Amino acid sequence: MTFDPEQLGQSGPELAAALRELRRRSGLSGDRIARRMNASQSKVSRIENGKVRPSMVDVEQYLKAVDAPAPIIAEITALARIASTEWQDARGLRRKGLDKKQLELAGLEQSSNEFRFFLLSMITGLLSTPEYIRASLAHIPGDHSKAIARKLERQDILYNRAKRFTFILTEQAVRNPLVGGQAMAVQLDRLASLTHLPNVRLGIIPLTTRVPGNPLNTFTIYDQRIATAELSAGVMVFRDARDVQTYADEFAGYDSCALFGEPARNQLSEWAADFRS
Numbered sequence: 001m002t003f004d005p006e007q008l009g010q011s012g013p014e015l016a017a018a019l020r021e022l023r024r025r026s027g028l029s030g031d032r033i034a035r036r037m038n039a040s041q042s043k044v045s046r047i048e049n050g051k052v053r054p055s056m057v058d059v060e061q062y063l064k065a066v067d068a069p070a071p072i073i074a075e076i077t078a079l080a081r082i083a084s085t086e087w088q089d090a091r092g093l094r095r096k097g098l099d100k101k102q103l104e105l106a107g108l109e110q111s112s113n114e115f116r117f118f119l120l121s122m123i124t125g126l127l128s129t130p131e132y133i134r135a136s137l138a139h140i141p142g143d144h145s146k147a148i149a150r151k152l153e154r155q156d157i158l159y160n161r162a163k164r165f166t167f168i169l170t171e172q173a174v175r176n177p178l179v180g181g182q183a184m185a186v187q188l189d190r191l192a193s194l195t196h197l198p199n200v201r202l203g204i205i206p207l208t209t210r211v212p213g214n215p216l217n218t219f220t221i222y223d224q225r226i227a228t229a230e231l232s233a234g235v236m237v238f239r240d241a242r243d244v245q246t247y248a249d250e251f252a253g254y255d256s257c258a259l260f261g262e263p264a265r266n267q268l269s270e271w272a273a274d275f276r277s
Helices: 012-025 030-037 041-050 056-065 070-083 090-096 098-109 130-136 147-158 171-174 181-194 240-255 261-276
Strands: 084-089 112-119 164-170 202-203 218-222 226-231 236-240
Touching: 012 056, 030 041, 041 130, 056 070, 056 084, 056 130, 070 084, 070 236, 084 090, 090 098, 090 236, 098 171, 112 240, 130 147, 130 181, 130 202, 147 218, 164 171, 171 181, 171 202, 171 261, 181 202, 181 261, 202 240, 202 261, 218 236, 218 240, 226 240
Parallel strands: 112 164, 164 202
Antiparallel strands: 084 236, 112 218, 218 226, 226 236
């Protein structure tokens, strides 16, 4: 099954209609499907009416319940994967205004309690100084004053002790000279100061550290329900539990080899001194 990136996340109604049609053809009632899925009849109804986004496991159980043939299973499974994955292209985000994306992220942060950030090439806005944030947007034409203000407002979430944050930054991300030497030193001082927050774990992976696998993207995990991966052309949003777990497993590998606490502060202090000199 082929598709354009813009189709991602847009096929929910099509998936619901396809599942309803499968049940109609099977001659089974919604209650019978629910019993075969070991689920409630109301859940099956919500899935069929597009009121909830079914997980890949839900879809597989539904297909098994209606005894769907192999070609149909392949088609519906592909459709379900498209429905649970969203593509946000960078051009579209810029057209709508980068401040709108900041409002979306703020909403996601308010509705989540545990955050895991893997930062491959630069420092995220939640950890950045105003000067670093301005520099991170300098390559994009236009007035970004609203987006900068929204990024800075979002930083308040770090001081909410009901939220738990783990940030893992590679040496490349920390030492990427987005601003001048003195400003970079101040930025690294800020990272070091944030390690003292009781709900924030901030880890550093020096370049000489052997890491599991081969890091390819910056990514973020919100609780255990959503993972986002940043690409040059945009952002992929994954909601299927198995996709999220894949990123959680990758994150755990980086967590196991990062420097935290005093060793991280010592490393940041050394790099800050390099920038000051």
